[in-house]
Each structure stands twice: as structure tokens, then as C-alpha cells.
Amino acid sequence: MSAVIEIRNLSKIYRDFWGRPKVKALNSLSLDVQEGEIFGLLGPNGSGKTTTLKCLLGLLFPTSGTATILGKPSHDVEKNERIGYLPEESYLYKFLTGDETLDFYGRLFKMSSAELKKRKEELLDLVKIKHARHRQLKEYSKGMTRRIGLAQALINDPDLILLDEPTSGLDPIANSQMKDLIIDLKKQGKTVVMCSHLLADVQDVCDRIAILHQGDLKVLGNVQDLLQTKGESQLRTSELSEEALKEVQQVLAKHGVDLKETSHPKTTLEDLFLRTVTESEQRPGRRFAPGELPAGGGDGN
Amino acid sequence: MSFLEILLHLVYQWAIVVGGASVAFLLVGTVISLLQNGSTAPGVLGATLTRGVLDLLFMSPRRIAAIARLTFVESYRRQVFAVGVVFLAVIMFGGWFFGDAKSDSIAPYVSTVVTPMWFVLVPMALLVSCWGIPADVKERSIHTVVTKPVKRSEIVVGRMFGYGAIMTVIVVVVSVVNYLWLIGQIPASLKDQMVARVPVYGQLTFLDRQGLESQTGINVGDPWMYRSYIEGQTQSRAIWRFHHLDVESLKKLESLPLEHRFEAFRTVKGDVELETRFQITLENPESKLRVTLPTMYPVREFVASGSERVIEIPHEVKYRDSYESNAQEKTANIFDDLIDSSNPELGATMFVEISCVEPNQFIGVNPADLFIRMGDKSFTGNYVKAMFGIWLFVILLVILGTTSSCFVKGPVATILCVGLIILGYHLTAHLESQRELAAAQAVHSASGPLEALYKLLTKSPELPNNFGTRVMGIIDSGAVSSLNVAQLAVPDLTQFSTEATDERLGLDISRGFDIPATHMIYRFIIVLSYFIPMVILGYFSLVLRELEHK
Numbered sequence: 001m002s003a004v005i006e007i008r009n010l011s012k013i014y015r016d017f018w019g020r021p022k023v024k025a026l027n028s029l030s031l032d033v034q035e036g037e038i039f040g041l042l043g044p045n046g047s048g049k050t051t052t053l054k055c056l057l058g059l060l061f062p063t064s065g066t067a068t069i070l071g072k073p074s075h076d077v078e079k080n081e082r083i084g085y086l087p088e089e090s091y092l093y094k095f096l097t098g099d100e101t102l103d104f105y106g107r108l109f110k111m112s113s114a115e116l117k118k119r120k121e122e123l124l125d126l127v128k129i130k131h132a133r134h135r136q137l138k139e140y141s142k143g144m145t146r147r148i149g150l151a152q153a154l155i156n157d158p159d160l161i162l163l164d165e166p167t168s169g170l171d172p173i174a175n176s177q178m179k180d181l182i183i184d185l186k187k188q189g190k191t192v193v194m195c196s197h198l199l200a201d202v203q204d205v206c207d208r209i210a211i212l213h214q215g216d217l218k219v220l221g222n223v224q225d226l227l228q229t230k231g232e233s234q235l236r237t238s239e240l241s242e243e244a245l246k247e248v249q250q251v252l253a254k255h256g257v258d259l260k261e262t263s264h265p266k267t268t269l270e271d272l273f274l275r276t277v278t279e280s281e282q283r284p285g286r287r288f289a290p291g292e293l294p295a296g297g298g299d300g301n
Numbered sequence: 302m303s304f305l306e307i308l309l310h311l312v313y314q315w316a317i318v319v320g321g322a323s324v325a326f327l328l329v330g331t332v333i334s335l336l337q338n339g340s341t342a343p344g345v346l347g348a349t350l351t352r353g354v355l356d357l358l359f360m361s362p363r364r365i366a367a368i369a370r371l372t373f374v375e376s377y378r379r380q381v382f383a384v385g386v387v388f389l390a391v392i393m394f395g396g397w398f399f400g401d402a403k404s405d406s407i408a409p410y411v412s413t414v415v416t417p418m419w420f421v422l423v424p425m426a427l428l429v430s431c432w433g434i435p436a437d438v439k440e441r442s443i444h445t446v447v448t449k450p451v452k453r454s455e456i457v458v459g460r461m462f463g464y465g466a467i468m469t470v471i472v473v474v475v476s477v478v479n480y481l482w483l484i485g486q487i488p489a490s491l492k493d494q495m496v497a498r499v500p501v502y503g504q505l506t507f508l509d510r511q512g513l514e515s516q517t518g519i520n521v522g523d524p525w526m527y528r529s530y531i532e533g534q535t536q537s538r539a540i541w542r543f544h545h546l547d548v549e550s551l552k553k554l555e556s557l558p559l560e561h562r563f564e565a566f567r568t569v570k571g572d573v574e575l576e577t578r579f580q581i582t583l584e585n586p587e588s589k590l591r592v593t594l595p596t597m598y599p600v601r602e603f604v605a606s607g608s609e610r611v612i613e614i615p616h617e618v619k620y621r622d623s624y625e626s627n628a629q630e631k632t633a634n635i636f637d638d639l640i641d642s643s644n645p646e647l648g649a650t651m652f653v654e655i656s657c658v659e660p661n662q663f664i665g666v667n668p669a670d671l672f673i674r675m676g677d678k679s680f681t682g683n684y685v686k687a688m689f690g691i692w693l694f695v696i697l698l699v700i701l702g703t704t705s706s707c708f709v710k711g712p713v714a715t716i717l718c719v720g721l722i723i724l725g726y727h728l729t730a731h732l733e734s735q736r737e738l739a740a741a742q743a744v745h746s747a748s749g750p751l752e753a754l755y756k757l758l759t760k761s762p763e764l765p766n767n768f769g770t771r772v773m774g775i776i777d778s779g780a781v782s783s784l785n786v787a788q789l790a791v792p793d794l795t796q797f798s799t800e801a802t803d804e805r806l807g808l809d810i811s812r813g814f815d816i817p818a819t820h821m822i823y824r825f826i827i828v829l830s831y832f833i834p835m836v837i838l839g840y841f842s843l844v845l846r847e848l849e850h851k
Binding site (some may be wrong): 054057058059060061077078080081083085087089091092093095096100104105107108109136149152156 | 363364366367370371374375378379440441442443444445446447448449450451452847848849
């Protein structure tokens, strides 16, 4: 695998009107992002995640250091042919409809009209916004805006996708779909870099992460390696009876090992929520949109 | 100067201004780059300039069109077209101002629709063009554009085209509505004024009371210096010298039409009740043949219609070459006998001399008060040209506004453009009058600020001749040249005026004069000459700044 992003000693100092240093947002950051991986940039607010992304995209100028994307310097607009970017807030043109939004961004790339039309349909399907394609974005909910934002980021079928807080503002279902989509993108061989402070999301999808704090790189590595608790083991079995549990304890004691905890494993709240809503969708209740009544006019229960 | 010479002169001035500005920006850029990058500054600067040249030369029409379309839709959905309501209001109630007191001129009707166009279109062009990019930066929507393969130059040009398109639609719609209103409202009795007269102007000189040549006529005490006067029954004359006459076109006319608009100044020493009249003498400057027309024409100063002030001189004119009662009547052909074509530099030339008939009365004249009226053109065509002129002005504002908005926020960009408009209308005239005043008042002039400071401090009228003063002279000369170049950089907006001035009667369509095609080309060149450098300036403003709202 080759590095699609190379950051070397990247520093960014925000200055005031008189050029005096105000905030040191990034401090000599160095890291690589490899082709085909999902890379997470973590950190609390103000840690330098978004600044890093903006330096990579040429929206901000580094005070020192270099950043190359796909082998090109960050200020080179040609690199953008192969990049997709979803900003933290969906900074889109609110007066355009969903359809016009994709059309506009698509026309900024070297795509034929037929190709653009096809891609637009695919993306509207993918982000499930086809029903609202002719509504202006100012009428969209936050989740819909995020989804159309993602669609514009993918309009050029990019090799590298930069996502700034991709799950921000999404409900759990959309959140889950977004994560599935990110994993799908990886399966298609694309590289994804995502910034987030929602740790569970990052844990679910990222291969490698970097944790930033106050502009400094604190941790960099493989998620599984970093989360592994050294010096402890975990067994997972089907339901154990009291006797069986005692015997296990005895066996463990014989080998000089302490049994620290026995409990029933818990599902996550996200899983519970998704399961409930999915089941509800399969057996719809009384709420139907006009024209969507099931055949026979019954309530479907 | 011929049109081509004027054009070359303008290109020369343009090259000086753009070249001077480029050198200034390059110097500033070098200094900033040296401060920021140290020893690598030349490389960084070179790379930036190379990238700039490539970005400006190789723009994608598709992306420009996409951004222009976005800009158009943005303005449309933000209901910029609501401005049409303002015009509808003006036009709907415009007739109220006239009531039953009908004017004897079409000028008030034309002004009713043309003047509000300036008041509405100018602020609108500024608001539309000065606020778009800053709003894009503030709302960060520009982030999703510049992270696509879009060059900053394409953003600047796309925005300019988009704003230009929206303003074009507005100007076209307003022009059509205004035209329909004019057609409907102007009374039938004034329809003969709805023409585009094509005047051929001459140069005016005078003979004083004693018959001596003079550049000005008699001063009758009128504080408005627009007209100069000749006195009746003296040797005082006003002489128009018409050069470069298009004889072939004149021959196609049935007669030589001379239109006049003189002013009578009556004194009680004469008979104020009598109509003041004038007489015309045609002269061939080469053969000295003078033909005084026998008719005495009244000064019809209160007649609005130009057609009623036209004197038709037949191709063949009869005259007597002496005042003797038995002098033989002769015939002269205007083209063969009274036009001199011997001097190729002046072309076909004819002199027209005006004398006042009534004793102790005066006739006031201005160079534009007598002209040969070639075949009239259509009012509609002239109206289209006037609207095209307004459109060009609006486009110039869009160019200036968009560029300003690339480096400052919306309100500052608007103020900057308003300042440029004020300067554009008044700077040149103001500086000229200041120079004349300074030249008239200066006892000890200075070649520049350093010399002036030296003379002030030393109270010495002369500079010693040494190395220091020579250096001072070079710096002064550079400073004054820079100021002159800076003055040239301000657009001469008086060229776009639709209001008649003393020098530019022809640009006011309400007066019924044809707007010369050369003038339209001149306006177009002004717009084009600003478009190219403004795109470059806008591009570098966007490239060299972080597009992050702070």
C-alpha cells in the first residue's frame, strides 16, 4: 500500500490582524494515510482535526511543514479531481434543490452529461433523498442536508474521501447507514479520512486512528491494537449453570488465574434502537403518508 | 485625432497603468514573500506567478458556465427581480407628473424613465456583485466549490458572468418596458422629436466688433459661460469651420441642412420687441468666395423641436458679390464653389459665418449651436444604443464589485466601489482644475513633493545643483508619474453619462442626437480594459488569502 496523504511537520498558527500569534492550532504534525484504509482523526473540540483537513485541502495555509495529497501539494487544484470532501456543516447553496446541487457540483468535473445524470440518480438513491430532489435545501432537515452533502462529496466517484464529522446531526438509523456506507467505500478500494469526536463511530469503522490534543499528535496506530487490553483474557460462552461456573473457577484457580467478572453480555443501545425500528418498518403501524396506504386500506398489522 | 489614433493612445495608457500596477504588486509580493519565506522567496514567488499565468490562461468554460449559472439562480431565487416593481411604480405613476401641462419637448418623458434607471440599477449592481463572494466565504459554501477542481480564476470570471447575466436581463426588461411607456405616453405632437439627429460639428472662432479674430465673443455678463456673443450691426461674427466633410453623403441630401440653436440677448438700447435675426455667409477658405444668403433668419430660442430650427440651403445659391444696387446676381454651387478640398489634412472644408442683424442686440453661440444635420436615424436605434451604454456601465460596476469582493467584505467592497464611482465622475475634471489653479497661482513651482518640502523648509525659491537634489528630482519625478498612472487607473465614468453636459449634448437621447458608434466602441473598450486586469487582481486576491471566515 502507498501513502495517499503525507503530512510532514505541519504547523498552523492563527494570527490576529497585526500578525501576532493567537492560537497554535497544529504543532508539527507528521502522519501518513495509506491507500484503501479508513483513517480517523480524533480529538476534542479545538484539537486541530478540522484544521488538518483544511490544510490538506488548501483552504488554510500551513505556517510551516508540508502536506501532499495523492502525490500533489495541497494547493494544487488538480488533486481535487480525485477527492471528495464533506465539510463539518453542510456548507451548500440553500437556494438550490437537491437535484440542482448535484448537477452544479458534477459540472465542476470532467464528466459527460450522460455520465453526470447517471451518477446523480445513483447518488440520490444511495443517500435516499430521491423523493426530495426538487425541494430547495433550505427546506431540508439537518440529516437530509448531511446526506445530500455526502452525495456531492461522492459525485466524482473519488479515490480519497475526506469526511468532517460525517455522522454529526444524523439520527441513529442514518448514522448506521453512514457507517455502512463508509465501510462500503473502503470495500470499493477507496481511502477514507474522517474527523470525529464521536468515539463509538470511529471505533466501528476506522482501521487506524490519530488522536490530537491541543494541536499535538498524542496517539497514532491501528484501532484494534490500541484498544486491546494487555494482560487480560476474555471468554464468551453460551449460558453457564452455577455448577459449570464453579468448575470453571476451579480450573482457573488451578492455573493461578483470577476470574474477575462474570456477567451476561449486553447489546448496545444503538443495536437495540436499530432492531426496534427495523422491526417496526417491517410491520408498519398506523402512520402512513397519503397515497402510501397498503393494499386493501387496512393498517397492515 | 482619428479614431484609430485615439484607440492606440488608449491602449498605450492601458499598458502603462496595467504595467505600473503589475510592477507595484510584484514589488509588494516580493517583499512579503521574502519576509515569509526567507531564502526560498524567489522560488515561491516564481511558482505562484507560474501557477497564476496557467490558471488564468487555461480556464474551463464548463466550470465558468456552472458558476455563472449558480450565480444567476442565486440572484433569481433571492428575488433580485423584485426591483422590477420599483420601475413599474415609477412608470405607472410617471404620467401623473405631466398631467394636463404637456411639455413641448420629449426630454421630460425620456428623463422620467432613464434617470430612475441609474438610481436603481447602480446600487443594485453593487449590492449584487459586492456581496456574493463574501457571503460565500462567510457561509463557507465556497469550501465545497474550491475543494473541487475549480481554479480561483474560474470563480472570479464565473461570478462576473453570472452577475452580468442577471443585470443584463434586468436592463433588457426595464428598457423594453420603458420604451413601450415612451411610445404610449409621448403626445403625437412631439413625435417629430423622436429622431436621432446626426450632427456634424465645426470649430467656432469669432471676429470682434472691429473685425479682428478672437477665440471668444463678447461677454454680456451672463455668469453661465456656455455661450459667447456677437453684436448686431458691427463687424462681430461667429465663424464655424467645418472640416472633413463627407461631400458624397451631403450631395445625396436635397439641400444642406444647418440646424441652429442660438440665444438672443436683447438690450433696451435696441428694440426689444423686435425679433432678433441673423444672416448666414458661406465661405470657401481657399478661393475666398463669400456668399451671403439674402434671407434673415429669426433666433428661435424657445422652439423645442429641432426640425423647426433647420435652415435648408439649396445646392445652388444665388448671391451678389457687391452691395451695389446694380450688382449682377450670380449662382454658386455649394459643393463645387464653397467647399475647399485642397488641404488633405483638413479634408473638405467649409466656413459658415453668422452675423446678428438687429443693432444693439446680441446673439449667443456655442460650438454645438450650429451643425450640419445629416440624415436622421431612428429614435429606437438610438434608444437601444443608450440602453447598451447603460448596460456597459452596469457591467463595469459588476466587474469592479466582484473584484473588490475578492479581497474585502461586502460592505467595504460596496463603499470602495461607490468611492470609485465618485472619483470616476469627478477626479479627472477636479485634478485638471487644480492643476490650472496651481499653475495660475504658483510663483515658485516644484516638480514634486520632496522639492516642495525642501523649498518650504529652506524658504529658498531655487534648488542647488548637487547630487542630493538630482536624486530628489528622480524621486519626485517617479512620485508624480505614479500619481498620474494612479489617476489613469480610475475609470472615466463621465463617458457613460446619459445626461447632457456642455461638452456632451449628443449623449442625451432626450435631446434627439444620435449616439456615435465610435463612442459606443470607446465605452466597450473601457469595460474590456478593466475586465482583464480585474480578473487578474480578483484571482490573486482569492489565491493569496485563506478562504476561511474569521
